[in-house]
Every structure is written in C-alpha cells, then in structure tokens.
Amino acid sequence: MSPRPGPTFPDWPQFDDTERRALDRALTQGQWWRMGGNEVDSFEREFAEYHGTRHALAVTNGTHALELALQAMGVGAGAEVIVPAFTFISSSQAAQRIGAVAVPVDVDPDTYNIDVTATAEVITPRTRVIMPVHMAGLVADMDALDKLAADAGVRIVQDAAHAHGARWRGKRVGELDSIAAFSFQNGKLMTAGEGGALLFPDADEYEKAFLHHSCGRPRTDRGYHHRVAGTNMRMNEFSAAVLRAQLGRLDRQIELREQRWPFLSALLSRIPGVRPQGGDTRADRNPHYMAMFRLPGWSEERRNLLVDRLVERGIPAYAGFRAIYRTAAFWETGAPEESVDAIARRCPNADAIGRDCVWLHHRTLLASEQVLTETAEIVADAVAAG
Numbered sequence: 001m002s003p004r005p006g007p008t009f010p011d012w013p014q015f016d017d018t019e020r021r022a023l024d025r026a027l028t029q030g031q032w033w034r035m036g037g038n039e040v041d042s043f044e045r046e047f048a049e050y051h052g053t054r055h056a057l058a059v060t061n062g063t064h065a066l067e068l069a070l071q072a073m074g075v076g077a078g079a080e081v082i083v084p085a086f087t088f089i090s091s092s093q094a095a096q097r098i099g100a101v102a103v104p105v106d107v108d109p110d111t112y113n114i115d116v117t118a119t120a121e122v123i124t125p126r127t128r129v130i131m132p133v134h135m136a137g138l139v140a141d142m143d144a145l146d147k148l149a150a151d152a153g154v155r156i157v158q159d160a161a162h163a164h165g166a167r168w169r170g171k172r173v174g175e176l177d178s179i180a181a182f183s184f185q186n187g188k189l190m191t192a193g194e195g196g197a198l199l200f201p202d203a204d205e206y207e208k209a210f211l212h213h214s215c216g217r218p219r220t221d222r223g224y225h226h227r228v229a230g231t232n233m234r235m236n237e238f239s240a241a242v243l244r245a246q247l248g249r250l251d252r253q254i255e256l257r258e259q260r261w262p263f264l265s266a267l268l269s270r271i272p273g274v275r276p277q278g279g280d281t282r283a284d285r286n287p288h289y290m291a292m293f294r295l296p297g298w299s300e301e302r303r304n305l306l307v308d309r310l311v312e313r314g315i316p317a318y319a320g321f322r323a324i325y326r327t328a329a330f331w332e333t334g335a336p337e338e339s340v341d342a343i344a345r346r347c348p349n350a351d352a353i354g355r356d357c358v359w360l361h362h363r364t365l366l367a368s369e370q371v372l373t374e375t376a377e378i379v380a381d382a383v384a385a386g
C-alpha cells in the first residue's frame with residue numbers, strides 16, 4: 001500500500017513581490033545599516049503605531065530584546081526575574097545572561113500562562129521583574145499581574161514573542177504600560193529570518209535602550225562619544241525592509257487564524273484524551289502563534305511517538321517546550337538555590353505540560369476547514385494508536 005498523501009498547508013514564511021521590492025529598496029538605498037538608512041527607522045515607527053505606542057526599537061533577535069529590556073530597567077546582578085517554567089528558554093536565559101537569577105513559577109494547566117498566585121508566592125525583596133509570556137498569542141492575565149506588580153513594587157516585562165497584534169480587553173500590547181519584547185525569528189508570526197523589537201511606554205528607557213543597543217553611542221554622534229556601556233544589537237536595513245512588508249499582511253493572517261482555531265479546537269476537543277489550549281475572553285485578540293493541545297497523563301516518550309506519527313502523516317507537529325528547569329542550560333548560571341525536584345514540586349502544571357503538550361505550526365491555521373477536518377482525523381487516528 002502506498003502512503004496516503006497528507007494534507008497540504010500553506011508555506012511559511014510567506015512572501016511575494018512586496019518583500020522583493022522592499023529588499024531592492026534597501027539595496028539601492030546604498031546604506032545597509034540603520035544609522036545611514038531609512039528602513040529600520042520606518043519599521044520602528046510602523047511597528048510602534050500598530051501596537052498603540054510611540055517608542056519601538058528594532059534589534060537583532062528576540063532573546064537580545066529581552067536582555068535589553070532588563071538592562072534598560074537597570075536589572076543586573078543580584079536581581080531576581082520571575083519567569084513561567086513553561087516557555088522557550090530565552091525568557092530565562094535573557095535574565096541569566098545579564099547576571100540576574102531566573103525564578104521559574106508554575107503556569108495554568110488550561111491556558112499555559114503564568115500562574116499569578118504562584119507568582120505572588122515567590123516574590124522576595126530581590127525580585128525586580130515579572131516576565132509573563134503570552135503563550136501562543138494568548139495574553140496573560142495582565143489585570144492581575146499589573147496589580148500584583150504594583151503592590152509588590154516590581155516591574156513587568158512582557159515576553160511578546162508569540163503576541164504580534166494581540167490584545168487584552170481591547171488594549172494592544174503597546175498600550176499595556178510595560179515594556180514588551182518581540183521576536184521575528186523564522187517561525188514567528190512575522191519574520192525576517194531573525195530579528196526582534198521592543199516597545200517602550202517610557203521615553204527615557206527607550207533612550208537608554210537605544211544607547212545600549214548601539215555601543216553606547218548617541219544617534220548623531222560622530223566623535224566616538226560612548227556615553228554608556230553597551231553592545232551592538234542593531235537590526236540591519238534588509239531585515240527591517242522585509243518586516244515592513246510582513247507587518248502589512250499580519251492583520252489578514254490573524255483574522256484567518258482567529259476563525260480557524262475555534263474550528264480546529266472544537267474538533268480536537270472531541271478526541272478522547274485530547275485537551276486543546278484554553279482561552280480567556282479578556283484576551284480578545286489572539287494571533288495564534290501555535291495550535292496547542294495536551295494529552296493529560298501521557299509520558300514524554302509516548303507524546304514524542306505521537307508527534308513522530310503526526311509528522312509522518314504530513315502534520316507540522318512538534319513537542320511542547322520542556323520545563324526550563326529540566327534543561328542543563330538553566331543550571332549553568334543564575335539559577336535559584338533550589339533543587340530541580342523542589343522546583344518541580346511547586347511547578348506541577350509546567351512539569352506535566354512539558355511532557356504531554358503538542359503544538360502545530362501556525363501555518364496549520366491558515367489552511368481551509370476541509371484541511372483542518374483531515375488534520376483532526378489524523379490526530380484522532382494517531383492518538384488512538386498511541
């Protein structure tokens with residue numbers, strides 16, 4: 001028997017003549033770095049405006065964006081940064097790289113977003129920042145987090161690497177009054193292969209971040225006046241040109257994914273043992289960076305076999321993030337003085353989700369309902385077999 005052809009999904013990344021023209025524009029400009037060209041400046045204006053704020057800074061990638069956010073706030077050695085235990089490792093690595101301690105907390109078993117009660121329990125006098133991750137585009141409970149942060153006198157940095165165009169009770173990410181960090185890596189909702197950006201509600205911190213991201217050098221400096229310690233995290237003109245084109249198709253794609261996810265999620269929830277990621281009506285615009293579901297009670301090994309089976313059938317499926325404290329990297333520097341087991345005991349949901357979660361690439365949600373019906377049938381078969 002020959003293998004059945006799998007369902008076909010739209011490609012990712014997507015591009016057309018808009019990106020081609022944009023790259024040509026950047027090339028012929030004759031200035032390929034931001035200090036001489038116009039593309040990064042224009043992209044920053046457009047990205048800030050799109051998210052309802054004034055100050056955006058484009059950088060080399062999302063990991064650097066998080067590092068830079070913390071640095072602009074003066075967070076460094078000795079500080080503690082609270083991060084969800086279930087996230088991509090950059091959330092904690094950014095804190096650890098600048099000498100801070102990353103403190104993992106548990107997440108909600110349904111939304112996979114940071115658990116606010118658990119967060120309150122790990123706040124100490126050294127805590128400087130809470131870093132919610134808007135998991136797969138679902139904005140974390142910003143009302144409760146803002147209140148907790150205000151009461152405790154700590155700041156919030158949004159890891160918005162999954163949340164381009166997301167909203168919380170009608171507010172755009174840039175209107176939520178905290179620094180937000182984005183990624184434009186190849187798989188993200190808009191991309192130039194690599195890249196990142198920050199939104200700042202505060203002009204002074206934006207200026208600090210600008211200096212730091214350009215070797216401490218003021219914008220118009222010609223005299224090598226390096227005013228603060230810094231590094232080079234500047235985005236190049238080609239990336240920004242492509243990102244301006246990518247931003248132009250984001251709304252249409254979000255609209256489509258917002259229609260498709262309820263459809264797919266309803267089909268998945270009918271499969272015995274499958275539990276799709278939950279929502280929150282207050283997170284009223286979700287760009288759907290991933291289509292996620294759990295197989296509660298499954299072992300990591302069994303989940304991985306399921307992912308293999310889905311991939312064989314042509315589904316762009318992946319295992320979910322491993323709980324950050326279950327990686328070697330986490331323990332190299334900036335880990336709390338707690339054992340793995342102790343952290344795992346207070347993060348039971350992140351621990352379980354790290355074993356039993358599967359995600360499908362967001363290009364799945366750009367496919368037709370027919371294709372999604374086929375997808376759900378394949379998931380049902382694979383789950384029944386496993």
Ligand SMILES: *Cc1c(COP(=O)(O)O)cnc(C)c1O
Binds near residue numbers: 194
């Ligand atoms: C992708 C991602 C990042 C880092 O972005 P890069 O551009 O790959 O450095 C940070 N946080 C989360 C949650 C991510 O998914």
